[in-house]
Amino acid sequence: MATVQAARSTRWRFRSFELIVGVLLTGGMTLAVLFSSVLFPDGGESMDLMARLIPPFESPAHILGTDPLGRDVLARVIVGGKISLMVGVLSVIGAVILGTLVGLVAGYYRGVAEILLMRFADIQLALPFILIAIMFLAILGTGIDKVIFFMIVAQWVQYARLVRGSVLALRDREFILSARAIGVGNLRIIFQHILPNVLGPIVILMTLNVANNILLESSLTFLGLGVDPLIPSWGGMLADGRTYLQSAWWVSVFPGLAIMFTVLGLNLLGDWLRDYLDPTGQTSK
């Protein structure tokens, strides 16, 4: 019907707008971060106490100004993205894989596996996050790998619960029953029929959690539990700039903007991806 197609095409025009902006934002940020060592060979570490707290757009050498130690804000934002993006993305990927597997098993097979896994998840959710973080990182020591590992351990639960809930709703749907009637085995049902149908909400939770984890990394660093505080990261810069918020806003605002644009880009991409994965609402060739 013409009307439906018209409605679809406006939607898809908006969809491609989402895609373009999302790719520009996340792609630009990723490229800048990847080439940061070329752009800023000093890693944003070189201090110049004579050039402390230069406001942005005043000195051509420091377009975004300098921080209280005279380090270039632009260089630190771009170099700092490395830690932030790595922590944000890797921790989320790890948690998604672990949580989704647990959720699929618990929701599909039910029984003892479900009781054990989900009660364990409930217990973990009941424990205060920061307390566990202190204990965990005090035992293992600090470092980016440990931070990522800890975040995976802390966050798989969210995905497990989300996936289990969706699987419970799906497993009694007739198309699963009809797959079973044909003789499709459990593994194929889980990965061919159930997993594609739970991807939508997972993707959305993923994009939200990337932002969350970038900020989480900064809280851990602030507590002295994260990465080496001397290595620049967005979260760390935000925390550093807090004291100067009244006199030198740029120290914390620019890393904040970096986080915002990255997260916005990821959310747009996530929205687009969710709809792309859902064949309902698309027209085929």
Add this chain to the structure above:
Amino acid sequence: MSGETVKHVPVGEPLLSVRSLSVEFGSAEGAFRAVKNVSFDVQPGKTLAVVGESGSGKSVTSLAIMRLTDYTGGRISSGEVLFRPSKGQALDLVHAADTSLRSIRGNEIAMIFQEPMTSLNPVFTVGNQIAETLVLHEGLSAREALARAEALLEKVRLPDAKKLLDRYPHQLSGGMRQRVMIAMALACNPKLLIADEPTTALDVTIQAQILNIIRDLQQEMGTAVIFITHDMGVVAEMADDVVVMWKGEKVEEAPVREIFAAPKHPYTRALLSAVPRLGSMTGQPLPKRTPVIVIEDGAPKEVGETHVQDTADYAKPILQVDKMTTRFDVGKTFFGRVTHRVHAVEEVSFDIYPGETLALVGESGSGKSTIGRTLQQLIEPTGGTVRFDGHDMGSMSSAERRRLKQEIQYIFQDPFASLDPRHTIGFSVAEPIVVHNLLQDRKAIDRRVQELLDQVGLLPQHAKRYPHEFSGGQRQRVCIARALASNPKLIIADESVSALDVSIQAQIVNLLMELQQQKDLSYLFITHDMAVVEKISHRVAVMYLGQIVEIGTRQAVFENPQHSYTRKLLAAVPIADPARERAKRLIEGEIPSAVRPVGQEPLIHRMREVEPGHWVAIEADLLRGAA
């Protein structure tokens, strides 16, 4: 809305006049016109049936009369709806102010919907919900309203009305809920009742009861009724006048006898040719395929051929079911001890022969679907033996059981729900081939999928599409192609044509019969629709409360029904023939529950043979079992 128009209409005019009504959905530039220029009149105290298939705009028309389309994203783009309320002044509902509409809705014009569960609010008692209307429109006190509510429940013949007032909707059966809906609708003595498919979701015997109640109350209260339905049998039973809708337009309007005797529009003719009529096969021993009229490019065309379905081979059965029992545990104590069981299937025995269609008929809760699912190994049986091709299913290895899922295929009621929305239909049709490793080469699989799609009347390029891009009938064709993919010997069709429009239904039934002839398929045809059963089946088994009460050839069971339940079931089917006398049928009561406390086993009744191959349960046993 402004510009309220008040016109004086002389006495003797219709109660409701719909004049060139059009309803649009969607934005202005890409509007979809669901109803185009529809006009009809409803006379006081008469019943007008609006018939059509899904998407014909019949429900939208009924919503537009009450201006409820305002709440569903629709817009009345032109036309008027003149309603003459009790005061004698005609009111154009299309342009009426919201306040005057509110005083008409529920008061002068009431509505009953298809799904009685979703139209009752689950958190209020039945009494409160009926009383609400009365308090609102008649200004009664709460106590008076409840007393009236009780009287209304008695009027719709609900037993124990006083107790029912305090019940919640989920505690009632579907038939009882629909009666509550009728009681609510009639609370303020409306002049017009709009019933939108009020019996479609109900069992036939319950449907017959509800239709009786509506008809009686209509005579008693002089209410006019607009009856929206797709079921020509219901139309023949209920209507005085009929409006036929097709693709948003009214294609024909006539008194009910004329519509059935001399349909003028090609669409009406096609519709009527597709309606299965109970009794049309009387005197014929075998099922017969007959051509259907379909509308192609606006012109009627006959599709299919007449063919007697002499496919059955009674030498050796393909499937032998002996005393199969399936029960489910329901109630449990705190310590996990089972207190109640659903006795879904109790010691059921039957055979299916190659090339034969055995119909399993019964109402909801009779256990017919459980039998199908147990045979397909979706549910574990509690007892009994099942032999397929002579091999006992109970002693099969897991590899043999898997192989059985290749020989027996299942087609579900709702083709949309039974196809994975995330995969193309090519993927779905190929799945049995891949899973059972029937073909390895990707190209060979693709070729086979094309071949299967062709066999069920779909095009090769359809393989790349997703389920939501098809119509209901096409989707069921996809499901049939999928079932055929592994070359099965037996197909279990569980209400597979029940959700389809009649014209599509007739085509799918023909397709199933054609495939049976080509491939020597056996069908276990599970359904509640007696008219379809008559057309398609060689033998019939009637189920009641988990047991077969009558089994025999279709001719024997339909022409010489022995068991009282079989007779009741046959009598309840609405016949698409208004010339037949509308017998006042006395069908009362509902099917009792199959849930029993542990230890209280149901009585298994004995069968006697009335004629060769025609077995009937001995009813004295059944009565003792119920006591």
